[in-house]
Amino acid sequence: MRVVVDEVAWSGEEVRQATVRLWERTRRMPGVELTSAGACGDLSGLVVTVSEPLDEARRGRLQERFAEIAGIPVKVVEGEAVVMLDGGDAVSD
Numbered sequence: 001m002r003v004v005v006d007e008v009a010w011s012g013e014e015v016r017q018a019t020v021r022l023w024e025r026t027r028r029m030p031g032v033e034l035t036s037a038g039a040c041g042d043l044s045g046l047v048v049t050v051s052e053p054l055d056e057a058r059r060g061r062l063q064e065r066f067a068e069i070a071g072i073p074v075k076v077v078e079g080e081a082v083v084m085l086d087g088g089d090a091v092s093d
Helices: 012-026 056-070
Strands: 034-039 046-050 074-078
Touching: 012 034, 012 046, 012 056, 046 056, 056 074
Parallel strands: 046 074
Antiparallel strands: 034 046
């Protein structure tokens, strides 16, 4: 068996703390509504979803501002929050 270990830019705890900082600070930002935030699959930063439509200039400004707040790189995408309809907490209940 071959095991490959890749280095990650940020620990899971660092990403968690960055996410908490971002949520706390953006609640007070007018005109910005986060719908989700979480780690990139490779722990290289955060992926943040906002509810508003974004042009490239606005996306770039938000990415820079959010990265300043979080202390790690941030990619901003647009979309709605995911809401569980049945109250379950697993994808395959």
